[in-house]
Amino acid sequence: MNPTTGWLVAGVSLLNILACVWLIWATSRRKPNEVAEGAVKEDVWDGDLRELNNPLPRWWLNLFIITIVFAIGYMVVFPGFGHMAGVLDWSKRGEMESKLAQLTERREAKLNELAAFPVAEIASHPDARKVGQELFGSYCAGCHGANAEGARGYPNLTDDDWLYGGTPQAVVASITNGRGGVMTPFLSQLSNEQVSQLIALVADWPEGEPSGRQAEGMAVFRQRCAACHGMDGHGNQALGAPDLTDDTWLYGGDPDTIRETILFGRQGKMPSHKALLSEQEIKLLAGYVIGLGQ
Numbered sequence: 001m002n003p004t005t006g007w008l009v010a011g012v013s014l015l016n017i018l019a020c021v022w023l024i025w026a027t028s029r030r031k032p033n034e035v036a037e038g039a040v041k042e043d044v045w046d047g048d049l050r051e052l053n054n055p056l057p058r059w060w061l062n063l064f065i066i067t068i069v070f071a072i073g074y075m076v077v078f079p080g081f082g083h084m085a086g087v088l089d090w091s092k093r094g095e096m097e098s099k100l101a102q103l104t105e106r107r108e109a110k111l112n113e114l115a116a117f118p119v120a121e122i123a124s125h126p127d128a129r130k131v132g133q134e135l136f137g138s139y140c141a142g143c144h145g146a147n148a149e150g151a152r153g154y155p156n157l158t159d160d161d162w163l164y165g166g167t168p169q170a171v172v173a174s175i176t177n178g179r180g181g182v183m184t185p186f187l188s189q190l191s192n193e194q195v196s197q198l199i200a201l202v203a204d205w206p207e208g209e210p211s212g213r214q215a216e217g218m219a220v221f222r223q224r225c226a227a228c229h230g231m232d233g234h235g236n237q238a239l240g241a242p243d244l245t246d247d248t249w250l251y252g253g254d255p256d257t258i259r260e261t262i263l264f265g266r267q268g269k270m271p272s273h274k275a276l277l278s279e280q281e282i283k284l285l286a287g288y289v290i291g292l293g294q
């Protein structure tokens with residue numbers, strides 16, 4: 001409310017109260033049984049009903065006085081008199097904020113209680129799981145999908161295949177600090193022939209000793225790729241280098257996608273959630289995510 005409107009409202013309120021006071025004063029002043037002005041003797045009905053001007057009964061008047069006192073009290077205490085805040089400094093917004101603070105407090109108490117479980121147990125605790133799921137919907141589903149099954153470049157969190165590890169510590173670390181897998185581009189480092197040999201190997205990783213083209217690919221792999229993906233292609237969780245021998249793909253296992261990965265590299269980025277989530281929330285999320293893989 002701007003000051004002008006405020007003063008106007010205050011003025012109208014004051015006038016109203018004064019008018020009420022005047023009305024009470026004026027009506028209670030009249031002498032009992034004084035004949036109303038303009039009423040004549042003929043204004044008599046049913047034999048003895050006459051128009052008189054008696055003052056209002058006392059109890060009725062008192063009610064009016066109480067209302068006036070109440071109105072003044074109300075305007076002193078609550079914000080009612082123009083733009084004045086009232087001595088209680090009460091406001092709708094203030095009340096809402098205090099309610100919200102209460103809710104937050106209760107929520108935090110609940111979170112603390114649930115997060116006290118070990119991460120591994122959260123998965124099997126229905127209440128904790130539910131909170132984890134809600135958090136996942138708000139903070140993670142945008143990238144990992146509503147049911148955590150991921151998408152191209154965003155890992156599936158429901159399987160037992162982990163880039164960085166599926167232990168409570170590893171998952172908590174993934175969420176807290178974020179992750180950034182870096183696969184360097186090989187566009188200028190490998191010949192077309194070498195890339196084709198690598199694709200032959202990676203697209204269909206051999207069970208035993210590779211032969212033919214795959215053997216050629218393996219020779220290049222051991223030289224150029226094994227530092228990160230391991231001599232046997234099983235990956236390295238310290239670097240987030242995926243296992244290339246299984247059927248789970250972050251970007252894709254078809255020849256064209258593998259070629260793109262080798263030539264241009266990949267930089268998957270999981271953002272840090274340290275600033276967004278409390279330790280308890282991260283713990284609940286980790287428990288939820290680990291539970292998905294079980």
Ligand code: HEC
Nearest residue numbers: 139140143155162163164165174179180181240268269270
């Ligand atoms: C902006 C997109 C994005 C958001 C939001 C996001 N993630 Fe991720 N997350 C990724 C990407 C991309 C990776 C893979 C990083 C890489 O390739 O190195 C990843 C990796 C992970 C991993 C490691 C998976 C593994 O196999 O080791 C976990 C666990 C994870 N995210 C959980 C979460 C949780 C829980 C949330 C919600 C708090 C979340 N992520 C929010 C993009 C995201």
Ligand code: HEC
Nearest residue numbers: 181182183224225228240241242249250251252266267268
């Ligand atoms: C510097 C370490 C490093 C080297 C060297 C490296 N990679 Fe990678 N590679 C990674 C990382 C890390 C990822 C995951 C990238 C991400 O998370 O976005 C990856 C991803 C891949 C993928 C995608 C897998 C999927 O699931 O979609 C393929 C394929 C791949 N690498 C093949 C190779 C080949 C072939 C070589 C050798 C020419 C190679 N890499 C060399 C670190 C490396």
